[in-house]
Amino acid sequence: MNKDRFSEAIRRFDAANAADPNQIEGTAVQLLYARRMTDWLSRLYPDASEALRLAARSQHIRRWQIPRSQYPITRGGYHQWRTALYSFHAEEAGRILSDLGYDRETIAGVQSLLRKEKLKSNSDMQALEDVICLVFLEFELADFAPKHDEGKMLTILRRTWAKMSPRGHEAALQLNYSPELKALIGKALKPPDGPKAP
Numbered sequence: 001m002n003k004d005r006f007s008e009a010i011r012r013f014d015a016a017n018a019a020d021p022n023q024i025e026g027t028a029v030q031l032l033y034a035r036r037m038t039d040w041l042s043r044l045y046p047d048a049s050e051a052l053r054l055a056a057r058s059q060h061i062r063r064w065q066i067p068r069s070q071y072p073i074t075r076g077g078y079h080q081w082r083t084a085l086y087s088f089h090a091e092e093a094g095r096i097l098s099d100l101g102y103d104r105e106t107i108a109g110v111q112s113l114l115r116k117e118k119l120k121s122n123s124d125m126q127a128l129e130d131v132i133c134l135v136f137l138e139f140e141l142a143d144f145a146p147k148h149d150e151g152k153m154l155t156i157l158r159r160t161w162a163k164m165s166p167r168g169h170e171a172a173l174q175l176n177y178s179p180e181l182k183a184l185i186g187k188a189l190k191p192p193d194g195p196k197a198p
Contacts, residue, residue: 001050005100012096013058020064030060036139040131044171051106052124055113056131058093090114119163130168133160138175145181157188 013034020028037056041048048056066088071077090111097107112118112125119125136144137160145153164172177185 005102006050006053009054009097009100009102010057012100013054013061013093016061016092016096019062022064030063033060033135034058036135037131040134040138041127044130044134044167045127048127049109049124051109052113052127054093054097054106055110055124055128058089058096058110058114059128059132061089061092063089086115126165129163130165130171133164133168134171134175136160137172141181142178145184150184153184154188157185161189 014031017030017034018028020030022029024032034057037059038053041053041056045052063085066081066085068078068081071081071084093114094107094111097110109124112122113128116129117125119129148156161169161172
């Protein structure tokens with residue numbers, strides 16, 4: 001790995017995300033998100049490949065430029081929005097990496113990760129999904145949960161859990177949740193009652 005080039009890529013990703021007009025305590029939302037992604041990746045997968053590190057840092061690059069409001073407020077509209085974001089993030093990251101002289105293979109690898117391709121067959125994709133889910137559970141769940149009814153939250157938590165690897169599950173269970181969230185997660189993960197024995 002060319003450390004100077006890698007550092008410059010991270011700097012450019014961060015500069016792009018620092019332009020986010022949305023702020024949390026004086027820090028651009030997507031810049032904070034990118035740092036949290038990198039922190040979790042370093043903790044969970046310290047030997048991550050360069051492509052995976054680059055993808056984690058650019059996961060939401062310039063996300064605010066394609067707001068949810070541009071798409072119908074329906075389940076189908078949500079999926080259209082997410083699909084558009086995947087392509088947008090891949091293009092933005094690819095442009096920066098190309099400008100820095102990264103080879104096509106590395107750029108293609110980063111873009112494939114940002115498009116969420118081959119979740120169950122690509123170990124880097126699984127690692128990135130673990131990190132995405134852990135950032136959600138640690139930093140976003142507490143604000144997200146009160147906005148939705150219990151049924152929807154149980155579905156979201158079960159889907160989140162299904163995306164994660166055993167390593168991700170172990171890390172998730174060690175997070176410091178409120179009693180209410182801990183109970184909700186416990187309910188989501190409880191196995192369904194099977195048929196009673198005759």
